[in-house]
Structures are given as C-alpha cells and as structure tokens.
Amino acid sequence: MKFATKAIHAGQSPDPTTGAIMTPIFQTSTYTQAAPGKHKGYEYSRGTNPTRTALEDCIAALENGKFGLAFSSGMAATETALKLLKPGDEVITGNDLYGGSYRIFTKLFEPYGIKFHFIDFSNPETIREYLNEKTRMIWVETPTNPTLQIVDILAVSKIAKENNVLLAVDNTFASPYLQNPLDLGADIVMHSVTKYISGHSDVVMGALVVNDEELYKQLFFYYNACGGTPGPQDCFLALRGIKTLHVRMKAHCENGRQVAEYLRSHPKIEKVYWPGFPDHNNHDIAKTQMRDFGGMISIVFKDTSIENTFRIASSFKVFSLAESLGGVESLINHPATMTHGSIPKEVREKVGVVDNLIRLSVGIEDIEDLLEDLKQALA
Incomplete structure (x- = not known):
C-alpha cells in the first residue's frame, strides 16, 4: 500500500x-x-x-x-x-x-x-x-x-x-x-x-x-x-x-523551496538554513534519506540587534508570530525567546541559535502572498 x-x-x-x-x-x-x-x-x-x-x-x-x-x-x-x-x-x-x-x-x-x-x-x-x-x-x-x-x-x-x-x-x-x-x-x-x-x-x-x-x-x-x-x-x-498529510507536505515543500531561494538572495539576510541547498551541511545525506527538503527554514539577519529581529518578527501580515510549526498556516518563531528559551544563552549560541535568528514554518498559502509578506516585513 x-x-x-x-x-x-x-x-x-x-x-x-x-x-x-x-x-x-x-x-x-x-x-x-x-x-x-x-x-x-x-x-x-x-x-x-x-x-x-x-x-x-x-x-x-x-x-x-x-x-x-x-x-x-x-x-x-x-x-x-x-x-x-x-x-x-x-x-x-x-x-x-x-x-x-x-x-x-x-x-x-x-x-x-x-x-x-x-x-x-x-x-x-x-x-x-x-x-x-x-x-x-x-x-x-x-x-x-x-x-x-x-x-x-x-x-x-x-x-x-x-x-x-x-x-x-x-x-x-x-x-x-x-x-x-x-x-x-x-x-x-x-x-x-x-x-x-x-x-x-x-x-x-x-x-x-x-x-x-x-x-x-x-x-x-x-x-x-x-x-x-x-x-x-x-x-x-x-x-x-x-488524510491530507501527503497533499499538505507536497505544498509545504514547494512553498519552502521558493521561500528559501528568495531569502537567500535578500540583502538583509546573512544566512539561510534549509537542507535543500547544495552547500547545506550534509545535503547529500538529506538527498539520500529524505524524499524532499520540507517547509522549515531558519534565517540569520545581518543586523545582529535583537531590536531589529523583534521589529521584523512583529511586522508580518500573513505569517503569524507564534510557537509551534507544521500547520497549514505560515508561522514565524524567535527560538531564543520562545521554543529554545530554556537553553542557556551560551549553550544555544555555540550551535548558531543566536538572538538575530528566526525560524519559519512555511505553510500552504498562495506562494505569491507569502513572498509579498516577506518582502514587506524585510523592507
């Protein structure tokens, strides 16, 4: 089956x-x-x-x-x-x-x-x-x-x-x-x-x-x-x-790819974490053990101030600032103060979970609306 x-x-x-x-x-x-x-x-x-x-x-x-x-x-x-x-x-x-x-x-x-x-x-x-x-x-x-x-x-x-x-x-x-x-x-x-x-x-x-x-x-x-x-x-x-997992995951992956590619070329972003990029650590392993690369993406801003990160995280109109991930709606998360707040700062920063990093759970909305939302929030 x-x-x-x-x-x-x-x-x-x-x-x-x-x-x-x-x-x-x-x-x-x-x-x-x-x-x-x-x-x-x-x-x-x-x-x-x-x-x-x-x-x-x-x-x-x-x-x-x-x-x-x-x-x-x-x-x-x-x-x-x-x-x-x-x-x-x-x-x-x-x-x-x-x-x-x-x-x-x-x-x-x-x-x-x-x-x-x-x-x-x-x-x-x-x-x-x-x-x-x-x-x-x-x-x-x-x-x-x-x-x-x-x-x-x-x-x-x-x-x-x-x-x-x-x-x-x-x-x-x-x-x-x-x-x-x-x-x-x-x-x-x-x-x-x-x-x-x-x-x-x-x-x-x-x-x-x-x-x-x-x-x-x-x-x-x-x-x-x-x-x-x-x-x-x-x-x-x-x-x-x-019952719709397979349909949803295809959409998450398709939207995730386009969002990741858009963010990688954005002048205000220092780094984009997404396993689908050939230079992502262990990308070849991801190609072997995964069927696609998913809708989870994390980005690090060039501006290291937490004030800038908070401003951007609070500026979205389609993406919602919230804990969790994997739902049909797109979410923005600030790990340092939300999902990873219980990890000491010096511990999380050693592996890249810095204050100017945000995590995106890319949903299954229309991709043009998601890209437009990213554009206006990052402006």
Whole structure:
C-alpha cells in the first residue's frame, strides 16, 4: 500500500454497527465486560480506546512500523521513551536540539542520575568517543530544530547496533512523508503529532512507533501506568488531519523551496538554513534519506540587534508570530525567546541559535502572498 493510500485508510475501516466511513469518537472512559476478565480488547480508556487504536495503527503504518502509541503531547512521548533508562545510564544526543527536549533531559532526567552527552552529530564517527558500557540510548533529531542540521540515520544506527544501544529519532520536522527512520535502522521514532501529522494547529499530541514487540510492551506499560494518553476527540482530529498529510507536505515543500531561494538572495539576510541547498551541511545525506527538503527554514539577519529581529518578527501580515510549526498556516518563531528559551544563552549560541535568528514554518498559502509578506516585513 502506497503512502497516500495508507494516510487515508491504514488502521481504519467502516464502523461495523452503522457503516460510518469515518472512525467514530468513542467518548467513553470504560467498557462493559461479559464476566470479570472477559472483554473485547478494551477495559479502561487510559490504556486503550478504539479511536486511539485507529490513530496508532495509522501512524505506525505511515512509519512502516508494527506498533504505535499516541500520547497527550510530544513531550509525554519523549518522557515515556526516556523511562526505558535507569540511574547511571548515559545518553548521546545532539547539541542542536529542541528546547523542550533539552529541558526534559537536563532538568528532569539528569537529577535522577542519567547523564546526557550533547555532541555534534554531523560526523557520526564522533559518537564513538562518547560510547561506554553505560551508554543506553542515542537520541537523534533530524533535521534539527532550529538550524536544520542533517544527521545520517543509517550511519548512526550501525554504530548503535554494534554497541547494543537503542536509537531513538525525533522525526517531527520531516514527518513520515519525507523520512522513515525505522527503515534506516532506528529502534524508536518519536513525533510531535501536533505538527505536520495533525497539521491544522488544533491538536496537541505525540507518538512513538517501534517494530520490536518486547520494546513495545515495555513502552506500553509506562504509557498505561503513567497515563499520558490523549482523548478520543483529539485522536479523531489527528486522524482527519493525516488524510491530507501527503497533499499538505507536497505544498509545504514547494512553498519552502521558493521561500528559501528568495531569502537567500535578500540583502538583509546573512544566512539561510534549509537542507535543500547544495552547500547545506550534509545535503547529500538529506538527498539520500529524505524524499524532499520540507517547509522549515531558519534565517540569520545581518543586523545582529535583537531590536531589529523583534521589529521584523512583529511586522508580518500573513505569517503569524507564534510557537509551534507544521500547520497549514505560515508561522514565524524567535527560538531564543520562545521554543529554545530554556537553553542557556551560551549553550544555544555555540550551535548558531543566536538572538538575530528566526525560524519559519512555511505553510500552504498562495506562494505569491507569502513572498509579498516577506518582502514587506524585510523592507
């Protein structure tokens, strides 16, 4: 089954009672049993819900995985994956990382005795310098947030397997349409479903996808025991959003390319981060492991003053200044004060997240309107 067909049909079938073609919203907390222990696969909605099951099966199919789990947020999904660790374990992760991931790593899990190494993943061989008998997981983000760095998933997975280390990949920026980490050797794929998968800025949700049944059972135990699960209404909305994922991603990529090319030639811009440029770091890897280059772009202004950056960020008429990304509408974000505000200034600036950088999530509006908006805001 091809991607577009899976997006519309995977995990879903007409309701056997009514014939409804859309998965019903099973707005129930519990389920009757014929006798104690004799149920139809559903006992209590913290653990399982039919609407959520359809979503989980659909997302798993899009990632070419066997098992999916949906969570109340991307951070709930991330936290559940990290529950596989124990005090004394070590994790190797990137130095250009989403601020929420950095925060949960350093503020929540480091105090429990888990050590994180934040390294440059541009050359995967660097990982070997940090591997030891305590290494339990490698956590990769690719493309990274916000400088769109590309990590060679296949090369990292080979190193992980050689050393019996789990590889988890945050695939949020690419979406399953552009990249499938399980096919490249990852053990766990994480998504903020809030972003491209749902795609309409009306849902907060996360997901994990795996192929190994034992790993799935471990994750499901934490998922059920700790209860970071989404309600059926949000699952229904995410399922509805997925049905147009392939169509939306094509538009994001087309608009993203034209916006990136326009910005690169603009006299007020010092640097444009976009994986589609031949001189972007690891562009050749992006061409190999991604199907296109996406709609995420970051730019650095020549004027280094934060006042200039704030003025421009507040001058858009079509783009909206807001957190998040991946929705049908175009968004502008200032990472230093918004998504990456929890990262110390000296840490984020080392990897290029400077005060005069803004991140664009290019939506699917008419490209002429987007380019005109950029022109007037940068004037």
